[in-house]
Amino acid sequence: MFKKALCLLLAAGLLVGLAGCGKQETAQQSGGQVDKGRYVEKEISLPEEISGNLYHIGKKGENLCLYVQEKKEGGVGVACYLYKDGSFEKDTPAWLESLVFTEEQMALYGGIRVVENVGGKSYLYVNLIEGENIIGHLYRSADGVEAEDVTPQDWLEEDPEYHYFDSPQDIAVLEDGSIVAHFYSKEKIYDGETLSLLKEFRFPGDFSGEYTQNIYAAEDKFYLLSRSYTGAGMVFGGIDVYKQGTDVPEETIQCEQEIGSDNFLDILSDGSLVICGEKGFFKKSAGEDKWEKVIEGIYTSLALNDMYCGGITALDNGSYYAFFSRSGKDMALMEYVYDAEAVLTPQTVLTVYSLYENAAVKQAAALYTKQHPDVLVQVETGIPYQDMETADVDSILQSLNAKLIAKEGADILVMDGLDADSFVEKGLLVDVQDVIRPMAEDGTLLKNIVDGYTMENGAIYMMPMKISLNVLIGNKIDAKEAGSIEGMAQALAGKQEPILGALTVSDFIDMFVPYMVSDIVNGKEMDKEALAGYLESLKIIADNGGIVENYTDNMYAWNAWDVASEAGAAFWETEGFLQAMFPMAIVDLVKGSWSAFENAYTPVGQLGINSASPNTDVAKDFIKFAFSFEVQDGDFYDGFPVNVEALENQIKKDRSDYAAYTTISIGGGQETGFEIGAVSEENGKRMIEACKQVDKIIIRDKEIEKVMAEVLPAYLNGQSSLEDTVDKMERSLSMYLAE
Numbered sequence: 001m002f003k004k005a006l007c008l009l010l011a012a013g014l015l016v017g018l019a020g021c022g023k024q025e026t027a028q029q030s031g032g033q034v035d036k037g038r039y040v041e042k043e044i045s046l047p048e049e050i051s052g053n054l055y056h057i058g059k060k061g062e063n064l065c066l067y068v069q070e071k072k073e074g075g076v077g078v079a080c081y082l083y084k085d086g087s088f089e090k091d092t093p094a095w096l097e098s099l100v101f102t103e104e105q106m107a108l109y110g111g112i113r114v115v116e117n118v119g120g121k122s123y124l125y126v127n128l129i130e131g132e133n134i135i136g137h138l139y140r141s142a143d144g145v146e147a148e149d150v151t152p153q154d155w156l157e158e159d160p161e162y163h164y165f166d167s168p169q170d171i172a173v174l175e176d177g178s179i180v181a182h183f184y185s186k187e188k189i190y191d192g193e194t195l196s197l198l199k200e201f202r203f204p205g206d207f208s209g210e211y212t213q214n215i216y217a218a219e220d221k222f223y224l225l226s227r228s229y230t231g232a233g234m235v236f237g238g239i240d241v242y243k244q245g246t247d248v249p250e251e252t253i254q255c256e257q258e259i260g261s262d263n264f265l266d267i268l269s270d271g272s273l274v275i276c277g278e279k280g281f282f283k284k285s286a287g288e289d290k291w292e293k294v295i296e297g298i299y300t301s302l303a304l305n306d307m308y309c310g311g312i313t314a315l316d317n318g319s320y321y322a323f324f325s326r327s328g329k330d331m332a333l334m335e336y337v338y339d340a341e342a343v344l345t346p347q348t349v350l351t352v353y354s355l356y357e358n359a360a361v362k363q364a365a366a367l368y369t370k371q372h373p374d375v376l377v378q379v380e381t382g383i384p385y386q387d388m389e390t391a392d393v394d395s396i397l398q399s400l401n402a403k404l405i406a407k408e409g410a411d412i413l414v415m416d417g418l419d420a421d422s423f424v425e426k427g428l429l430v431d432v433q434d435v436i437r438p439m440a441e442d443g444t445l446l447k448n449i450v451d452g453y454t455m456e457n458g459a460i461y462m463m464p465m466k467i468s469l470n471v472l473i474g475n476k477i478d479a480k481e482a483g484s485i486e487g488m489a490q491a492l493a494g495k496q497e498p499i500l501g502a503l504t505v506s507d508f509i510d511m512f513v514p515y516m517v518s519d520i521v522n523g524k525e526m527d528k529e530a531l532a533g534y535l536e537s538l539k540i541i542a543d544n545g546g547i548v549e550n551y552t553d554n555m556y557a558w559n560a561w562d563v564a565s566e567a568g569a570a571f572w573e574t575e576g577f578l579q580a581m582f583p584m585a586i587v588d589l590v591k592g593s594w595s596a597f598e599n600a601y602t603p604v605g606q607l608g609i610n611s612a613s614p615n616t617d618v619a620k621d622f623i624k625f626a627f628s629f630e631v632q633d634g635d636f637y638d639g640f641p642v643n644v645e646a647l648e649n650q651i652k653k654d655r656s657d658y659a660a661y662t663t664i665s666i667g668g669g670q671e672t673g674f675e676i677g678a679v680s681e682e683n684g685k686r687m688i689e690a691c692k693q694v695d696k697i698i699i700r701d702k703e704i705e706k707v708m709a710e711v712l713p714a715y716l717n718g719q720s721s722l723e724d725t726v727d728k729m730e731r732s733l734s735m736y737l738a739e
Contacts, residue, residue: 035344039281039320041300041370044333047088050081054331055112057313057323064313064321065091066333067114075102078112078124083321095122095141105129111136113170118217119177119192127167133158136167138179138195150195152181154188172217174244180222182215189244201247211240214311218267220244225263225275226252236263236277255282255291262302264322266314274314278302281312281320281336295320295336299373303366305359306634307332346376350618353400353410355382355417359636360465360605364626375618380410393417404428407612411619415462415606423608429461430609430616435624436460445627446642448695449601464603465626466639468575469596469690470698471583473560476568483595485512489537498545499568501558505547505716509708511571512538515598517699524737526730532722535715542716560586564674565667571597575604576635577650577679577687578658584683585676589664594683600696604639640691647691651684707732 046054053069055078063082070079070092077100079092093116111127111134124139124147136155139147158165168181168188177192186202203211216223221244226237236259240249253273260277267273271286280297284290301307307324314320320336354361358381365377382400383391397418403409405426415423423429437460440450449467453460472479472488477499482491492499503511520531551557558567563586572583587594607626609619625631632643633650641647655678664674679687711728714720720728 034347036342037338037340038299038342038344039295039336040339040342040373041295042335042337044083044335046331046333049079050088051331054310054323054333056114056311057321057333058114059313059315060091060116062315062317064315064319066323067112069106072100075100076106077101078114078126080114093122093141094145095143095147096124098145099124099139099147101126101128111167115171115173118173119175121173121177121192123171123173123179125168125171133165134167135165138171152188152190152195152197154197169213170215172215172222174217174222175219176244178244180215180217182211182213182224184210187242187247199245199247212263214264216265216267218271221250223265223267223273225265227261227263235261236275239265239273239275253284255284257282257291257293260297260302262309264309264312266312268314269316274312274320276302276309276312276322281314283314298366298369298376300336300370301332301334303362303370305363305366305636343373347374348376348615348618350375350377350412350615350622351410352377352379352412352414353382354379354414354605355396355400356414357381357383357385358414358416358605359638360631360634361414361607361626363634363636364465364622364631367631368622368625377622404610404612409610409612411610411613411615412622413608413610415608416604420462420606420608424455424461428611430611430613430619431459431461432463432609432620432623433458433460435620436463436627439624439627443644446644446647446692448692449603449642452695452697462606462608463623463627464639464642465605465607465632466575466603467601467642467691467694468573468604468639469601469687469694471572471574471580472569472595472597473563473572473583473586473592474569474594475563475590475592479569479593479595482569484598485515485534485537485541489540492544493540495544497568500541500545500570501562501567502546502548502551502555503542503557504550505709505713507557508538508542508547509705509712512541513705513708514698514700515600515696517701517704518696521704521737526733526737528726528730531729532726535722535725538712539716547713547716561664563592564589564672565665573602574687575637575639577640577653577684578635578655579637580679580683580687581655581658581676584679585674587683588680589672589674596690596694598696598698599690599694600698601691601694602639602698640687644692647688651679651681651688655679703736704733 049070050066050068055067055069058065058067060082063084066081066083068079068081070077078096079090080096081088082091096114105128107129113125115123120142122141122144125136127134127136137149137151140150141147155165155167166183168183170182172180174180178198179190179192181188181190186200188197189199190196191198211224211226222242224240226240228235228237239253241251241253243250258279259275259282260279263275263277265273265275273284275282278297280293280300280302281295282291283294297303301324302309307326310323310325312320312322322334324332324334326332352361352365362379365379369375369377382396383393400409436445436450439445440447449464453463472483474482476497477491482488516534520527520534558570560570560572560583563570574580574583583594607623609616609623613619627643629643629645632641632646635650658678660676662674663671666672707729711725715722715725
């Protein structure tokens with residue numbers, strides 16, 4: 001929905017087959033010697049006229065070239081800079097210099113492609129804003145001095161049904177001068193002289209993935225990078241090679257190594273291919289079948305969640321470059337230089353185990369490894385996204401527990417989804433109060449969160465990297481007054497109009513029981529008085545909307561979208577300021593209210609150290625680093641920072657590019673325009689205060705929820721008394737709580 005979406009997945013890679021990186025000499029790891037020699041990433045300082053204005057990178061001869069937006073008399077245009085001998089030199093050809101557009105026309109970032117001197121001609125492809133439309137234009141120069149608009153006629157024709165102009169994502173020029181325009185689901189090939197359409201073809205119906213937005217050309221062939229969606233997100237599928245005049249790939253080039261997503265390609269003069277992904281740079285030399293990993297991704301910005309690669313360039317002399325945007329804003333140009341003294345094999349491998357995928361943990365691992373080349377932080381995920389539906393969680397947990405009891409396993413454990421109390425009782429975790437407490441005392445970390453993880457004896461065995469808030473959005477009730485289970489019961493008592501709508505028992509339990517667990521369990525016993533109080537409130541809430549066995553075809557659980565129409569209130573799990581944009585937009589639309597329900601939070605990325613780890617000191621240093629501003633300031637839709645400075649910095653960020661516009665039902669068969677924009681300063685400050693005040697941990701206990709599912713229906717429909725329901729709960733859970 002958002003114009004710029006953050007990629008939630010980054011996997012920290014293993015060092016695989018690095019001994020031959022760069023084809024340079026390496027020391028042998030024998031007799032006390034350490035293997036050395038690999039590419040290292042170095043940031044090139046960009047002049048002010050380039051920084052923030054970079055469109056794409058390419059090459060002229062043996063030099064890197066950068067195409068940037070440049071202010072000119074009467075508007076803006078595109079300039080070219082060469083990077084030679086460590087400095088930048090302007091090298092804009094006259095034909096490109098002559099093109100000037102208004103700032104309004106070029107308000108969009110991207111949509112620019114410059115192709116110089118192919119078949120004796122040069123081209124500029126640019127998306128221009130014209131009124132409410134975005135229209136692609138193509139300019140050509142045959143003499144290097146003047147440029148003419150040769151935009152194909154079909155790009156300028158409005159779709160009669162949907163009223164938009166179909167513009168290419170990218171263009172490429174083949175050696176015979178023909179132009180290939182790459183659209184989302186089709187290719188169009190035009191005559192290089194007349195720009196008449198020679199061929200159009202759509203991708204076959206059995207094509208299960210999609211192509212990235214860039215197209216690459218060499219001689220009489222063009223190359224498209226395919227990708228397919230899995231539970232882990234978009235993954236690299238291969239390189240489809242098309243020959244001019246054909247509408248099916250001549251060949252598909254696969255890579256036997258894991259490349260990762262966010263792929264870009266470059267082609268060397270001898271036909272060698274270079275491709276990148278978060279796992280690094282890979283090269284397939286001309287005439288070879290195998291790919292060689294030339295640059296390890298974990299040591300580079302490719303592995304960072306807040307760095308977005310925009311393209312790469314590989315030169316024949318062995319130099320590699322990539323440009324990035326930082327959190328969608330500032331530009332960074334990276335050069336990869338072979339360093340014969342760089343340690344190839346890290347002295348320390350620090351392992352981190354997480355049952356589930358965690359973006360913040362992987363960001364911390366990538367940053368730490370990049371800044372500490374002698375330490376490789378390796379993240380192992382027990383249940384990757386693609387296996388969430390089929391994984392045997394019990395077997396995975398049994399295997400993990402067996403390793404830990406045997407004094408094995410990862411150095412650092414992400415405790416989300418694990419039995420933290422059991423781990424502490426069995427002495428499987430290290431007390432990290434010497435790391436965490438000073439950061440709380442000096443105001444670095446949220447004191448309320450640290451206090452919630454401090455044992456009675458002062459020990460701290462784990463600490464969450466992020467927290468999420470379940471926000472209650474109110475339209476027909478005041479969300480602040482109804483901001484607890486008891487408060488909601490009071491707000492709904494006697495109301496005839498359903499506020500939350502009808503719910504199944506499963507949804508009802510999922511919605512409320514996690515807030516009760518910490519109060520109804522007292523040590524190893526059930527707090528019957530607290531349980532009874534909660535059950536009475538739940539009965540009132542259930543009576544308002546009703547409990548159904550199943551949803552029918554014409555019935556569904558109301559959600560935050562429905563607050564604009566039928567629903568009087570709804571919940572939205574809010575994991576950071578980017579994810580808060582939607583619920584706050586709903587609140588603004590209905591002029592409603594919101595609260596952090598039960599003043600509670602869900603911990604995300606709870607870090608603890610395995611007591612059997614041989615790397616305790618390094619592990620503690622990593623944990624301290626994980627709570628630093630540098631790591632915590634990223635927003636990956638994974639929670640609010642527990643680092644105070646990072647939390648407060650979130651409302652200072654420019655999120656004007658993160659926006660969406662759609663329509664929403666307001667009831668009675670009517671719709672209205674709905675704009676989702678950045679969180680207002682007022683709501684942002686309230687969220688920060690909520691993060692500083694929450695003091696209850698939301699606990700999802702499967703066993704308690706299972707028993708609730710068995711006994712609650714009879715109580716809610718009046719077949720069982722409150723006393724009987726409490727007794728049944730106590731009897732059913734007594735053995736479980738005592739263990």
